[in-house]
Amino acid sequence: MPVVVTRDLSVELGGGTVLDRVNLTADPGQIVAVQGVNGCGKSTLLRCLSGLLRPGGGEVEVLGAPPSADAAFWREVGLLAEEPAWYPGLSVREHLELVALTHGGAAPVDRTLDDFELASRAGASPLTLSSGQRQRLALAATMARPSRLLLLDEPEQKLDAGFRDRLARMIRAYADAGGTVVLATHDAALVAAMDATSLRMRDGRVTRPGPVAA
Numbered sequence: 001m002p003v004v005v006t007r008d009l010s011v012e013l014g015g016g017t018v019l020d021r022v023n024l025t026a027d028p029g030q031i032v033a034v035q036g037v038n039g040c041g042k043s044t045l046l047r048c049l050s051g052l053l054r055p056g057g058g059e060v061e062v063l064g065a066p067p068s069a070d071a072a073f074w075r076e077v078g079l080l081a082e083e084p085a086w087y088p089g090l091s092v093r094e095h096l097e098l099v100a101l102t103h104g105g106a107a108p109v110d111r112t113l114d115d116f117e118l119a120s121r122a123g124a125s126p127l128t129l130s131s132g133q134r135q136r137l138a139l140a141a142t143m144a145r146p147s148r149l150l151l152l153d154e155p156e157q158k159l160d161a162g163f164r165d166r167l168a169r170m171i172r173a174y175a176d177a178g179g180t181v182v183l184a185t186h187d188a189a190l191v192a193a194m195d196a197t198s199l200r201m202r203d204g205r206v207t208r209p210g211p212v213a214a
């Protein structure tokens with residue numbers, strides 16, 4: 001059974017059509033990369049999949065039901081969108097300990113710090129990190145705990161080339177273990193490195209579904 005299905009998903013905002021009858025499916029183990037120019041509707045699509053925006057028309061099903069606001073939904077779904085608010089009085093390590101404590105089955109914090117290249121900054125407040133380091137912390141908080149679906153809006157932003165390669169491998173490993181990923185990205189190299197299914201959007205419409213071109 002698909003993890004994500006949209007049928008003729010449509011959204012109007014500010015008097016204009018932002019999503020126009022978008023049909024998408026994502027199966028267990030699949031990475032769907034939504035690509036297209038600024039303003040084509042990628043973030044709006046992810047907001048609909050996460051239930052943060054109610055579509056004006058069509059249907060969205062995530063894990064067999066419309067996205068829901070309750071905590072049970074968010075235990076299955078990891079979202080990376082706007083940068084989260086950080087607690088200034090908690091260190092990088094303590095933020096990750098909070099995630100590990102509240103989500104059974106999370107990866108050990110020391111391993112997460114290594115995986116996301118944050119070990120040398122473990123004692124720092126997130127507010128004193130560089131923007132790329134904060135992006136890695138946001139990714140770590142999203143990916144270090146169990147989930148069935150990851151919704152990632154431009155996960156590559158602020159990351160250097162080396163960590164983008166590492167991220168591609170981590171997302172691929174998540175999918176190989178049965179997880180589903182829908183991401184919006186401007187990074188064609190990341191799409192290729194993850195061996196993702198590419199979905200091209202233009203003006204709110206899907207123009208080119210199918211496997212990514214070589």
Ligand SMILES: Nc1ncnc2c1ncn2[C@@H]1O[C@H](COP(=O)(O)OP(=O)(O)OP(=O)(O)O)[C@@H](O)[C@H]1O
Binds near residue numbers: 014036038043
């Ligand atoms: N609240 C809103 N009111 C009016 N228009 C909106 C609103 N939110 C988004 N839009 C418009 O919807 C369109 C799609 O925006 P969206 O953020 O989904 O694009 P995107 O593909 O994610 O772009 P980017 O690559 O720049 O992140 C844009 O034209 C944007 O101006």
